[in-house]
Amino acid sequence: xxxxxxxxxxxxxxxxxxxxxxxxxxxxxxxxxxxxxxxxxxxxxxxxxxxxxxxxxxxxxxxxxxxxxxxxxxxxxxxxxxxxxxxxxxxxxxxxxxxxxxxxxxxxxxxxxxxxxxxxxxxxxxxxxxxxxxxxxxxxxxxxxxxxxxxxxxxxxxxxxxxxxxxxxxxxxxxxxxxxxxxxxxxxxxxxxxxxxxxxxxxxxxxxxxxxxxxxxxxxxxxxxxxxxxxxxxxxxxxxxxxxxxxxxxxxxxxxxxxxxxxxxxxxxxxxxxxxxxxxxxxxxxxxxxxxxxxxxxxxxxxxxxxxxxxxxxxxxxxxxxxxxxxxxxxxxxxxxxxxxxxxxxxxxxxxxxxxxxxxxxxxxxxxxxxxxxxxxxxxxxxxxxxxxxxxxxxxxxxxxxxxxxxxxxxxxxxxxxxxxxxxxxxxxxxxxxxxxxxxxxxxxxxxxxxxxxxxxxxxxxxxxxxxx
Ligand code: ADP
Ligand code: GLC
Numbered sequence: 001x002x003x004x005x006x007x008x009x010x011x012x013x014x015x016x017x018x019x020x021x022x023x024x025x026x027x028x029x030x031x032x033x034x035x036x037x038x039x040x041x042x043x044x045x046x047x048x049x050x051x052x053x054x055x056x057x058x059x060x061x062x063x064x065x066x067x068x069x070x071x072x073x074x075x076x077x078x079x080x081x082x083x084x085x086x087x088x089x090x091x092x093x094x095x096x097x098x099x100x101x102x103x104x105x106x107x108x109x110x111x112x113x114x115x116x117x118x119x120x121x122x123x124x125x126x127x128x129x130x131x132x133x134x135x136x137x138x139x140x141x142x143x144x145x146x147x148x149x150x151x152x153x154x155x156x157x158x159x160x161x162x163x164x165x166x167x168x169x170x171x172x173x174x175x176x177x178x179x180x181x182x183x184x185x186x187x188x189x190x191x192x193x194x195x196x197x198x199x200x201x202x203x204x205x206x207x208x209x210x211x212x213x214x215x216x217x218x219x220x221x222x223x224x225x226x227x228x229x230x231x232x233x234x235x236x237x238x239x240x241x242x243x244x245x246x247x248x249x250x251x252x253x254x255x256x257x258x259x260x261x262x263x264x265x266x267x268x269x270x271x272x273x274x275x276x277x278x279x280x281x282x283x284x285x286x287x288x289x290x291x292x293x294x295x296x297x298x299x300x301x302x303x304x305x306x307x308x309x310x311x312x313x314x315x316x317x318x319x320x321x322x323x324x325x326x327x328x329x330x331x332x333x334x335x336x337x338x339x340x341x342x343x344x345x346x347x348x349x350x351x352x353x354x355x356x357x358x359x360x361x362x363x364x365x366x367x368x369x370x371x372x373x374x375x376x377x378x379x380x381x382x383x384x385x386x387x388x389x390x391x392x393x394x395x396x397x398x399x400x401x402x403x404x405x406x407x408x409x410x411x412x413x414x415x416x417x418x419x420x421x422x423x424x425x426x427x428x429x430x431x432x433x434x435x436x437x438x439x440x441x442x443x444x445x446x447x448x449x450x451x452x453x454x455x456x457x458x459x460x461x462x463x464x465x466x467x468x469x
Contacts, residue, residue, distance in 0.1 A: 002466060003030060004131040005039045006117030008012050008094055008110065008140035013047045013074065015360075016093060016385045017302055018247070019138060019162045022212070025250035027066075028077055029460035035467075038128070040117040042088040042109070043070060043081040050074070052083050056124065063179050064112035080125070082116050107170040108172055111178045112323045116141035122153045123359060131155055133467045139168030142202030146180060146190060149205040158466065159206035161199075163381050164220050164227050165306060168198030171184070182327075193228070203229060208466060209236055212382035213403030214244030225379055243466060246406055247382040248456035249391055254364075256392045261364035268393070268450040270444070275368065275393055280370030286353025288326050296326045297435050298370030298394070300363045303333030303341075308376035308399065313340050314422035319429055320351050328353040330366050372432055378420050380404045390414065390449035397425075413449040 009015055027037045037464030041047060043054065054072035068083040082088065087109045096102045103109065114126075114136070121134035121144070135158045136144045145157045175185050175196050185191045190201040203209060211217040219225040221234045221242070236242045249255075256275070257267050263281040266274035276292050283290045294375040297319070299309045309331065319325055327348075329341050338356045355362060369375060373389035375398040382403030386396035390407075396414035398404040410416035415435075417428035435442055 001133065001464070002036045002116065002128070002131045003027075003038070003088070003133045003135055003467065004121045005135045006113065006141040006144050007036065007039065007041065007137040008113065010039060010041050010079075012046050012360075013041065013050055014094060014357075016095075018382065021253075022162065022247055023137065023251065024253070025248065025456050026460060026463070028075075028250075029248070029456035030464060031077065031188070031459055032457070033464055035464060038078045038080060038120075038131075040080045040082070040113070040120060042094070042113055043083040043423065044088050044094055045091050045386055047081060048083075051079070051081070054079075054128070056083070060116065060119075062112055062115060063177055064108040064115075067112060067116060068313065069116065071125075080116075080120055081137075082113060084112065087112060090113055106168075106431050107174050107178075107196075108293055110140040110168065111143050111174075113146055114141055114198070115179065117141060118144040118147035118151070118153075121148065121155060122151060123241050125442075126153060133158060135160065135463075136202055138162045139166055139197075139199040139202070142168060142198040142200070143178065143180070143190075144202075144235050145205035145342055146176045146201040147183060150184070156208070156467070158208045158210060158380065158463075159202035160210045160212065161216075161220070162212055163306075164199070164225070164229065165379070166194070166199070167227065169195045170198070172196050191263065191310065200229065200232070203236065206241075208241050208243065209233075210243045210245050210463070210466070212245065213406045215406050216232060216379075216381045216402040217242050219379070219402060244270055245459050245462045245466075246403060246454075247384060247385075247387070248459045249387050249454045250456060254367075254388045254391055259368065261361040262368040263365075266393075268447055272393060272446065278365060278369035279371070280369075282328060282353075282365055285365070286328055286355075287349070288328075288351065288353055294324050294326050294454065295372070296328065296370050297372045297374055297397075298366040299374045300366050301331045301375070303331045303337040305334075306380070308378050308420060309337050309341075311376045311420060311422055311425055312374055313337075313344065315425045315429065316344060316352075318422075320348055322433070323351070325433075326351050326353075328355075328366055328370070330355045330357075330359060330362050332356055335352045338427030344425055367394055371436070372397050372415075375399070375404055376417075376420070377401060377404060383407070386414065387454050390452050391454070393446035393450050395432070395445055395449060397428060399425075407452075407454070409448075413452055414445075
Protein backbone atom coordinates (compact mmCIF):
# COMPACT_ATOMS: atom_id res chain seq x y z
CA UNK A 1 0.00 0.00 0.00
CA UNK A 2 1.43 3.36 -1.07
CA UNK A 3 0.45 6.27 1.13
CA UNK A 4 1.31 9.92 0.63
CA UNK A 5 0.83 12.29 3.59
CA UNK A 6 0.56 16.02 2.93
CA UNK A 7 1.09 18.38 5.84
CA UNK A 8 2.62 21.69 6.82
CA UNK A 9 4.53 20.43 9.89
CA UNK A 10 6.58 17.38 10.85
CA UNK A 11 8.62 16.97 14.04
CA UNK A 12 11.54 17.58 14.41
CA UNK A 13 11.88 19.38 11.09
CA UNK A 14 9.23 22.02 11.75
CA UNK A 15 6.77 22.25 14.64
CA UNK A 16 4.25 24.64 16.12
CA UNK A 17 2.05 22.07 17.88
CA UNK A 18 0.68 18.57 17.97
CA UNK A 19 0.24 18.30 14.20
CA UNK A 20 4.01 18.09 13.92
CA UNK A 21 4.21 15.38 16.57
CA UNK A 22 1.65 13.32 14.65
CA UNK A 23 3.46 13.68 11.32
CA UNK A 24 6.74 12.84 13.00
CA UNK A 25 5.33 9.56 14.28
CA UNK A 26 2.35 8.21 12.33
CA UNK A 27 4.02 7.78 8.92
CA UNK A 28 6.94 6.07 10.61
CA UNK A 29 4.62 3.71 12.53
CA UNK A 30 2.78 2.93 9.29
CA UNK A 31 6.08 2.16 7.57
CA UNK A 32 6.86 -0.25 10.43
CA UNK A 33 3.60 -2.02 9.59
CA UNK A 34 4.81 -2.54 6.04
CA UNK A 35 3.20 0.37 4.15
CA UNK A 36 5.18 2.38 1.59
CA UNK A 37 4.79 5.84 3.11
CA UNK A 38 6.00 9.25 1.99
CA UNK A 39 5.43 12.75 3.32
CA UNK A 40 5.18 16.04 1.42
CA UNK A 41 6.31 19.19 3.24
CA UNK A 42 7.43 22.73 2.41
CA UNK A 43 11.20 23.24 2.46
CA UNK A 44 11.10 25.93 5.16
CA UNK A 45 14.47 27.29 6.35
CA UNK A 46 14.26 25.08 9.47
CA UNK A 47 13.77 22.02 7.25
CA UNK A 48 16.59 23.05 4.93
CA UNK A 49 18.89 23.40 7.92
CA UNK A 50 18.32 19.79 8.95
CA UNK A 51 18.21 18.49 5.38
CA UNK A 52 20.70 20.63 3.46
CA UNK A 53 21.42 17.85 1.00
CA UNK A 54 17.86 17.20 -0.18
CA UNK A 55 18.19 16.30 -3.86
CA UNK A 56 16.35 18.28 -6.54
CA UNK A 57 14.29 15.90 -8.68
CA UNK A 58 12.04 18.20 -10.72
CA UNK A 59 11.26 21.81 -11.55
CA UNK A 60 7.56 22.63 -11.53
CA UNK A 61 6.02 25.72 -13.11
CA UNK A 62 2.86 26.31 -11.12
CA UNK A 63 0.24 29.00 -10.54
CA UNK A 64 2.32 29.94 -7.49
CA UNK A 65 5.56 30.29 -9.46
CA UNK A 66 8.48 27.93 -9.91
CA UNK A 67 8.93 25.21 -7.32
CA UNK A 68 11.95 22.94 -7.13
CA UNK A 69 10.83 19.54 -5.95
CA UNK A 70 13.39 17.88 -3.71
CA UNK A 71 13.55 14.54 -2.03
CA UNK A 72 15.27 13.41 1.12
CA UNK A 73 15.23 10.64 3.65
CA UNK A 74 15.06 11.51 7.32
CA UNK A 75 15.47 8.80 9.94
CA UNK A 76 14.15 6.24 7.51
CA UNK A 77 11.21 8.35 6.30
CA UNK A 78 10.98 9.43 2.64
CA UNK A 79 10.12 13.06 2.12
CA UNK A 80 9.21 15.26 -0.83
CA UNK A 81 10.01 18.92 -0.21
CA UNK A 82 8.74 22.06 -1.97
CA UNK A 83 11.67 24.40 -2.41
CA UNK A 84 10.34 27.83 -3.38
CA UNK A 85 12.07 30.68 -1.59
CA UNK A 86 9.39 33.21 -2.54
CA UNK A 87 6.80 31.06 -0.72
CA UNK A 88 8.56 29.30 2.12
CA UNK A 89 11.89 30.92 2.96
CA UNK A 90 10.52 32.60 6.08
CA UNK A 91 12.01 32.02 9.49
CA UNK A 92 9.91 31.32 12.56
CA UNK A 93 6.27 30.33 12.52
CA UNK A 94 5.17 28.85 9.19
CA UNK A 95 1.83 30.68 9.06
CA UNK A 96 2.32 34.18 10.40
CA UNK A 97 4.92 36.85 11.06
CA UNK A 98 6.29 37.86 14.46
CA UNK A 99 3.24 40.09 15.02
CA UNK A 100 0.86 37.14 14.61
CA UNK A 101 -0.30 38.45 11.25
CA UNK A 102 -1.04 35.72 8.73
CA UNK A 103 1.16 35.95 5.66
CA UNK A 104 -0.91 37.61 2.93
CA UNK A 105 0.13 34.99 0.38
CA UNK A 106 -0.89 31.96 2.47
CA UNK A 107 -3.49 31.16 -0.15
CA UNK A 108 -0.75 30.50 -2.75
CA UNK A 109 1.67 28.93 -0.27
CA UNK A 110 -0.71 26.21 0.85
CA UNK A 111 -2.56 25.79 -2.44
CA UNK A 112 0.89 25.08 -3.87
CA UNK A 113 1.56 22.51 -1.15
CA UNK A 114 -1.77 20.84 -1.90
CA UNK A 115 -1.28 20.99 -5.67
CA UNK A 116 2.20 19.48 -5.56
CA UNK A 117 1.04 16.86 -3.05
CA UNK A 118 -1.91 15.91 -5.24
CA UNK A 119 0.32 15.79 -8.33
CA UNK A 120 2.74 13.47 -6.54
CA UNK A 121 -0.10 11.24 -5.38
CA UNK A 122 -1.30 11.18 -8.98
CA UNK A 123 2.08 9.86 -10.14
CA UNK A 124 4.27 12.92 -10.81
CA UNK A 125 7.35 11.04 -9.61
CA UNK A 126 7.37 8.22 -12.13
CA UNK A 127 9.82 6.17 -10.09
CA UNK A 128 7.29 5.95 -7.24
CA UNK A 129 4.19 6.00 -9.39
CA UNK A 130 0.69 6.68 -8.19
CA UNK A 131 -0.24 6.47 -4.52
CA UNK A 132 -3.10 4.26 -3.34
CA UNK A 133 -4.06 6.77 -0.68
CA UNK A 134 -3.51 10.49 -0.37
CA UNK A 135 -3.75 11.49 3.28
CA UNK A 136 -4.14 15.25 3.78
CA UNK A 137 -3.86 16.95 7.19
CA UNK A 138 -5.70 20.11 8.25
CA UNK A 139 -6.63 23.10 6.10
CA UNK A 140 -3.13 23.59 4.72
CA UNK A 141 -3.51 20.35 2.75
CA UNK A 142 -7.29 20.41 2.21
CA UNK A 143 -7.24 21.50 -1.44
CA UNK A 144 -5.35 18.32 -2.35
CA UNK A 145 -8.64 16.43 -2.05
CA UNK A 146 -10.27 18.95 -4.41
CA UNK A 147 -7.50 18.56 -6.99
CA UNK A 148 -7.80 14.77 -6.95
CA UNK A 149 -11.56 15.04 -7.37
CA UNK A 150 -11.23 17.62 -10.18
CA UNK A 151 -8.60 15.60 -12.03
CA UNK A 152 -10.62 12.40 -11.50
CA UNK A 153 -7.55 10.46 -10.42
CA UNK A 154 -8.26 6.91 -9.35
CA UNK A 155 -7.01 6.92 -5.81
CA UNK A 156 -8.58 7.37 -2.39
CA UNK A 157 -8.28 10.44 -0.24
CA UNK A 158 -8.38 10.69 3.54
CA UNK A 159 -8.58 14.05 5.28
CA UNK A 160 -7.66 14.31 8.96
CA UNK A 161 -9.03 17.17 11.02
CA UNK A 162 -6.56 18.08 13.73
CA UNK A 163 -8.36 21.31 14.50
CA UNK A 164 -11.59 22.60 12.98
CA UNK A 165 -10.99 26.08 14.35
CA UNK A 166 -8.38 26.89 11.71
CA UNK A 167 -10.10 26.92 8.35
CA UNK A 168 -7.91 28.50 5.69
CA UNK A 169 -10.50 31.04 4.48
CA UNK A 170 -9.62 33.20 1.49
CA UNK A 171 -11.35 35.54 -0.95
CA UNK A 172 -13.40 33.66 -3.52
CA UNK A 173 -11.72 35.20 -6.54
CA UNK A 174 -8.53 33.25 -5.82
CA UNK A 175 -10.17 30.01 -6.89
CA UNK A 176 -9.57 30.20 -10.63
CA UNK A 177 -5.97 31.33 -9.99
CA UNK A 178 -5.45 28.02 -8.23
CA UNK A 179 -6.35 25.96 -11.30
CA UNK A 180 -9.68 24.85 -9.88
CA UNK A 181 -13.01 25.24 -11.73
CA UNK A 182 -15.43 27.92 -10.58
CA UNK A 183 -18.10 25.20 -10.34
CA UNK A 184 -16.40 24.09 -7.11
CA UNK A 185 -17.35 27.39 -5.55
CA UNK A 186 -20.68 26.07 -4.29
CA UNK A 187 -22.33 24.99 -1.06
CA UNK A 188 -21.83 21.49 -2.43
CA UNK A 189 -18.15 22.25 -2.74
CA UNK A 190 -15.57 24.42 -1.05
CA UNK A 191 -17.58 27.62 -0.63
CA UNK A 192 -18.11 28.77 2.95
CA UNK A 193 -20.13 31.94 3.59
CA UNK A 194 -18.91 33.57 0.41
CA UNK A 195 -15.28 32.58 0.89
CA UNK A 196 -13.05 29.78 -0.29
CA UNK A 197 -12.44 27.34 2.58
CA UNK A 198 -9.46 25.03 2.30
CA UNK A 199 -10.72 23.12 5.33
CA UNK A 200 -14.11 22.55 3.72
CA UNK A 201 -12.37 21.38 0.53
CA UNK A 202 -10.94 18.55 2.61
CA UNK A 203 -14.20 17.82 4.38
CA UNK A 204 -16.25 17.86 1.20
CA UNK A 205 -13.99 16.16 -1.35
CA UNK A 206 -12.16 13.55 0.75
CA UNK A 207 -13.41 10.00 0.51
CA UNK A 208 -13.01 9.56 4.25
CA UNK A 209 -12.59 12.02 7.10
CA UNK A 210 -10.89 11.26 10.37
CA UNK A 211 -10.50 13.24 13.57
CA UNK A 212 -7.84 12.68 16.20
CA UNK A 213 -10.20 11.33 18.86
CA UNK A 214 -13.56 9.63 18.86
CA UNK A 215 -15.29 12.26 20.94
CA UNK A 216 -14.14 15.05 18.66
CA UNK A 217 -15.65 13.20 15.69
CA UNK A 218 -19.00 13.44 17.46
CA UNK A 219 -18.56 16.91 18.92
CA UNK A 220 -17.95 18.55 15.55
CA UNK A 221 -21.31 17.36 14.26
CA UNK A 222 -22.82 19.63 16.91
CA UNK A 223 -23.38 23.35 16.44
CA UNK A 224 -21.36 24.16 19.52
CA UNK A 225 -18.09 22.71 18.16
CA UNK A 226 -18.82 22.64 14.43
CA UNK A 227 -17.88 26.20 13.42
CA UNK A 228 -20.75 26.26 10.95
CA UNK A 229 -19.59 23.02 9.34
CA UNK A 230 -21.65 20.72 11.54
CA UNK A 231 -24.31 20.24 8.84
CA UNK A 232 -21.76 18.93 6.35
CA UNK A 233 -20.14 16.84 9.08
CA UNK A 234 -23.48 15.33 10.10
CA UNK A 235 -23.99 14.39 6.48
CA UNK A 236 -20.54 12.81 6.20
CA UNK A 237 -21.09 10.96 9.48
CA UNK A 238 -24.42 9.63 8.20
CA UNK A 239 -22.56 8.33 5.13
CA UNK A 240 -20.24 6.47 7.49
CA UNK A 241 -17.35 8.65 6.34
CA UNK A 242 -16.35 10.29 9.62
CA UNK A 243 -14.11 8.34 11.99
CA UNK A 244 -12.25 9.10 15.20
CA UNK A 245 -8.79 7.64 15.77
CA UNK A 246 -6.95 8.71 18.92
CA UNK A 247 -3.38 9.92 18.49
CA UNK A 248 -0.52 8.08 20.13
CA UNK A 249 2.80 8.79 21.78
CA UNK A 250 6.12 8.49 19.99
CA UNK A 251 8.26 6.52 22.45
CA UNK A 252 11.44 7.58 20.66
CA UNK A 253 10.70 11.15 21.74
CA UNK A 254 8.46 10.92 24.82
CA UNK A 255 9.64 8.27 27.26
CA UNK A 256 11.06 8.97 30.74
CA UNK A 257 13.32 5.92 30.42
CA UNK A 258 15.34 7.47 27.58
CA UNK A 259 14.45 11.18 27.36
CA UNK A 260 17.77 13.02 26.88
CA UNK A 261 16.36 16.36 28.05
CA UNK A 262 15.54 15.40 31.63
CA UNK A 263 17.66 15.45 34.80
CA UNK A 264 17.58 11.71 35.37
CA UNK A 265 15.78 8.97 33.49
CA UNK A 266 13.24 6.90 35.35
CA UNK A 267 10.72 4.16 34.82
CA UNK A 268 7.36 3.06 36.09
CA UNK A 269 8.37 0.58 38.74
CA UNK A 270 11.98 0.39 39.88
CA UNK A 271 13.15 3.97 39.41
CA UNK A 272 10.04 6.11 39.71
CA UNK A 273 11.70 7.88 42.63
CA UNK A 274 14.21 9.41 40.19
CA UNK A 275 11.37 11.53 38.80
CA UNK A 276 12.02 13.81 41.78
CA UNK A 277 15.35 14.85 40.22
CA UNK A 278 13.40 16.45 37.38
CA UNK A 279 11.19 18.20 39.91
CA UNK A 280 14.17 19.66 41.76
CA UNK A 281 15.73 20.77 38.48
CA UNK A 282 12.53 22.55 37.50
CA UNK A 283 12.13 24.20 40.88
CA UNK A 284 15.72 25.35 40.74
CA UNK A 285 15.45 26.71 37.22
CA UNK A 286 12.43 28.82 38.18
CA UNK A 287 13.78 29.94 41.54
CA UNK A 288 11.17 28.01 43.55
CA UNK A 289 12.04 26.22 46.75
CA UNK A 290 13.44 22.76 46.04
CA UNK A 291 11.04 20.64 47.95
CA UNK A 292 9.60 17.29 46.91
CA UNK A 293 6.59 17.81 49.17
CA UNK A 294 5.31 20.89 47.38
CA UNK A 295 2.62 20.05 44.83
CA UNK A 296 3.96 21.25 41.49
CA UNK A 297 1.44 21.97 38.72
CA UNK A 298 2.64 22.58 35.17
CA UNK A 299 1.12 23.63 31.86
CA UNK A 300 2.73 23.43 28.41
CA UNK A 301 0.59 25.05 25.78
CA UNK A 302 -0.11 27.43 23.00
CA UNK A 303 -1.82 30.35 24.68
CA UNK A 304 -5.06 30.67 22.77
CA UNK A 305 -8.76 30.73 23.57
CA UNK A 306 -8.90 26.98 22.82
CA UNK A 307 -6.54 26.01 25.62
CA UNK A 308 -8.49 27.62 28.47
CA UNK A 309 -5.41 29.16 30.09
CA UNK A 310 -7.67 32.03 31.18
CA UNK A 311 -9.82 29.55 33.12
CA UNK A 312 -6.76 28.35 34.97
CA UNK A 313 -5.61 31.94 35.55
CA UNK A 314 -8.91 32.65 37.23
CA UNK A 315 -8.61 29.62 39.50
CA UNK A 316 -4.93 30.05 40.35
CA UNK A 317 -5.20 32.68 43.12
CA UNK A 318 -7.36 30.22 45.09
CA UNK A 319 -5.06 27.31 44.31
CA UNK A 320 -1.99 29.33 45.27
CA UNK A 321 -3.45 30.51 48.56
CA UNK A 322 -1.98 27.21 49.73
CA UNK A 323 1.75 27.93 50.17
CA UNK A 324 2.57 24.31 49.49
CA UNK A 325 1.54 24.55 45.87
CA UNK A 326 3.73 25.71 42.98
CA UNK A 327 2.93 26.37 39.34
CA UNK A 328 5.12 26.56 36.24
CA UNK A 329 3.96 27.55 32.76
CA UNK A 330 5.65 27.18 29.39
CA UNK A 331 3.62 28.77 26.65
CA UNK A 332 3.41 31.25 23.85
CA UNK A 333 0.63 32.89 21.93
CA UNK A 334 -1.80 35.69 22.66
CA UNK A 335 0.01 38.65 24.21
CA UNK A 336 -2.81 39.34 26.70
CA UNK A 337 -2.43 35.83 28.16
CA UNK A 338 1.37 36.00 28.21
CA UNK A 339 1.14 39.26 30.10
CA UNK A 340 -1.36 37.86 32.58
CA UNK A 341 0.98 34.96 33.36
CA UNK A 342 3.94 37.30 33.68
CA UNK A 343 1.94 39.33 36.23
CA UNK A 344 1.06 36.15 38.09
CA UNK A 345 4.75 35.25 38.34
CA UNK A 346 5.49 38.74 39.67
CA UNK A 347 2.69 38.44 42.24
CA UNK A 348 3.78 34.98 43.43
CA UNK A 349 7.57 34.92 43.04
CA UNK A 350 7.92 32.10 45.60
CA UNK A 351 5.34 29.89 43.97
CA UNK A 352 5.09 30.61 40.25
CA UNK A 353 7.50 30.28 37.34
CA UNK A 354 6.62 31.40 33.83
CA UNK A 355 8.54 31.01 30.61
CA UNK A 356 6.94 32.67 27.61
CA UNK A 357 8.31 31.21 24.40
CA UNK A 358 8.69 27.98 22.56
CA UNK A 359 11.28 25.55 23.94
CA UNK A 360 11.24 21.86 23.12
CA UNK A 361 13.72 20.80 25.85
CA UNK A 362 11.92 22.79 28.50
CA UNK A 363 8.61 21.20 27.49
CA UNK A 364 10.13 17.79 28.33
CA UNK A 365 11.49 19.15 31.61
CA UNK A 366 8.09 20.46 32.69
CA UNK A 367 6.34 17.26 31.74
CA UNK A 368 8.87 15.18 33.66
CA UNK A 369 9.26 17.53 36.61
CA UNK A 370 5.64 18.37 37.37
CA UNK A 371 3.33 16.39 39.62
CA UNK A 372 0.26 17.46 37.67
CA UNK A 373 -0.19 18.74 34.12
CA UNK A 374 -3.19 21.01 33.65
CA UNK A 375 -5.07 20.99 30.33
CA UNK A 376 -8.27 23.02 30.83
CA UNK A 377 -9.24 23.28 27.15
CA UNK A 378 -12.53 24.66 25.81
CA UNK A 379 -12.19 22.15 23.01
CA UNK A 380 -9.43 19.67 22.30
CA UNK A 381 -9.37 17.51 19.16
CA UNK A 382 -6.94 15.14 20.87
CA UNK A 383 -4.36 16.87 23.02
CA UNK A 384 -0.94 15.37 23.46
CA UNK A 385 0.45 16.90 26.63
CA UNK A 386 -1.97 14.92 28.80
CA UNK A 387 -0.76 11.73 27.08
CA UNK A 388 2.85 12.74 27.66
CA UNK A 389 1.99 13.61 31.26
CA UNK A 390 0.59 10.12 31.85
CA UNK A 391 3.64 8.47 30.29
CA UNK A 392 5.85 10.47 32.69
CA UNK A 393 3.72 9.83 35.78
CA UNK A 394 2.62 13.48 35.81
CA UNK A 395 -1.09 13.20 36.43
CA UNK A 396 -3.31 15.19 34.08
CA UNK A 397 -5.99 17.55 35.35
CA UNK A 398 -8.16 18.01 32.26
CA UNK A 399 -11.52 19.16 31.08
CA UNK A 400 -13.85 16.44 29.84
CA UNK A 401 -13.80 17.34 26.16
CA UNK A 402 -12.52 15.78 22.92
CA UNK A 403 -9.46 13.62 23.27
CA UNK A 404 -8.91 14.72 26.86
CA UNK A 405 -12.05 12.93 27.99
CA UNK A 406 -11.18 9.94 25.80
CA UNK A 407 -7.73 9.48 27.26
CA UNK A 408 -7.84 10.38 30.96
CA UNK A 409 -9.71 8.17 33.46
CA UNK A 410 -10.99 10.33 36.30
CA UNK A 411 -9.61 9.29 39.66
CA UNK A 412 -7.49 6.55 38.09
CA UNK A 413 -5.02 8.03 35.62
CA UNK A 414 -5.83 11.69 36.26
CA UNK A 415 -8.54 14.15 37.22
CA UNK A 416 -11.39 15.37 35.05
CA UNK A 417 -13.74 18.35 35.32
CA UNK A 418 -16.70 19.15 33.11
CA UNK A 419 -17.64 22.80 32.74
CA UNK A 420 -15.27 25.32 31.21
CA UNK A 421 -15.09 27.52 34.28
CA UNK A 422 -12.82 28.19 37.24
CA UNK A 423 -15.34 26.74 39.73
CA UNK A 424 -15.34 23.31 38.15
CA UNK A 425 -11.60 23.34 37.67
CA UNK A 426 -11.10 24.27 41.32
CA UNK A 427 -13.46 21.53 42.48
CA UNK A 428 -11.40 18.94 40.59
CA UNK A 429 -8.21 20.53 41.87
CA UNK A 430 -9.41 19.93 45.43
CA UNK A 431 -9.58 16.22 44.61
CA UNK A 432 -6.01 16.49 43.33
CA UNK A 433 -4.98 18.11 46.59
CA UNK A 434 -6.65 15.46 48.74
CA UNK A 435 -5.02 12.68 46.74
CA UNK A 436 -1.61 14.35 46.98
CA UNK A 437 -1.80 13.99 50.75
CA UNK A 438 -1.95 10.21 50.32
CA UNK A 439 1.42 9.38 48.75
CA UNK A 440 0.73 5.68 48.27
CA UNK A 441 -2.51 6.38 46.49
CA UNK A 442 -0.78 9.05 44.40
CA UNK A 443 1.93 6.62 43.37
CA UNK A 444 -0.66 4.04 42.50
CA UNK A 445 -2.33 6.52 40.14
CA UNK A 446 1.05 7.43 38.66
CA UNK A 447 1.78 3.79 37.93
CA UNK A 448 -1.65 3.29 36.39
CA UNK A 449 -1.15 6.34 34.18
CA UNK A 450 2.31 5.18 33.12
CA UNK A 451 0.94 1.75 32.24
CA UNK A 452 -1.64 3.14 29.79
CA UNK A 453 -0.98 2.04 26.23
CA UNK A 454 -1.01 4.95 23.79
CA UNK A 455 1.34 3.33 21.30
CA UNK A 456 1.19 4.75 17.79
CA UNK A 457 1.17 1.19 16.48
CA UNK A 458 -2.52 0.90 17.48
CA UNK A 459 -3.53 4.09 15.70
CA UNK A 460 -1.34 3.31 12.69
CA UNK A 461 -3.09 -0.04 12.38
CA UNK A 462 -6.51 1.62 12.45
CA UNK A 463 -5.52 4.03 9.68
CA UNK A 464 -4.23 1.15 7.59
CA UNK A 465 -7.54 -0.67 8.08
CA UNK A 466 -9.41 2.43 6.99
CA UNK A 467 -7.23 2.73 3.87
CA UNK A 468 -7.75 -0.93 3.07
CA UNK A 469 -11.49 -0.56 3.41
P1 ADP B 1 -1.94 21.71 19.94
O1 ADP B 1 -1.46 20.96 18.77
O2 ADP B 1 -3.37 22.11 19.86
O3 ADP B 1 -1.06 22.87 20.27
P2 ADP B 1 -1.27 19.30 21.44
O4 ADP B 1 -1.44 19.00 22.88
O5 ADP B 1 -1.78 18.34 20.48
O6 ADP B 1 -1.89 20.76 21.22
O7 ADP B 1 0.27 19.43 21.10
C1 ADP B 1 1.08 20.41 21.62
C2 ADP B 1 2.52 20.07 21.32
O8 ADP B 1 3.29 21.26 21.30
C3 ADP B 1 3.14 19.20 22.39
O9 ADP B 1 4.21 18.45 21.82
C4 ADP B 1 3.69 20.23 23.38
O10 ADP B 1 4.75 19.73 24.16
C5 ADP B 1 4.18 21.28 22.41
N1 ADP B 1 4.20 22.64 22.93
C6 ADP B 1 3.16 23.47 23.15
N2 ADP B 1 3.57 24.66 23.58
C7 ADP B 1 4.92 24.60 23.64
C8 ADP B 1 5.95 25.52 24.01
N3 ADP B 1 5.66 26.76 24.39
N4 ADP B 1 7.23 25.11 23.94
C9 ADP B 1 7.51 23.85 23.54
N5 ADP B 1 6.60 22.93 23.18
C10 ADP B 1 5.31 23.31 23.23
C1 GLC C 1 -4.31 19.99 16.91
C2 GLC C 1 -5.22 19.89 18.13
C3 GLC C 1 -4.72 18.94 19.19
C4 GLC C 1 -4.20 17.65 18.58
C5 GLC C 1 -3.17 17.97 17.52
C6 GLC C 1 -2.59 16.73 16.85
O1 GLC C 1 -3.32 20.92 17.04
O2 GLC C 1 -5.45 21.17 18.68
O3 GLC C 1 -5.77 18.65 20.08
O4 GLC C 1 -3.63 16.84 19.57
O5 GLC C 1 -3.75 18.74 16.51
O6 GLC C 1 -3.58 15.94 16.24
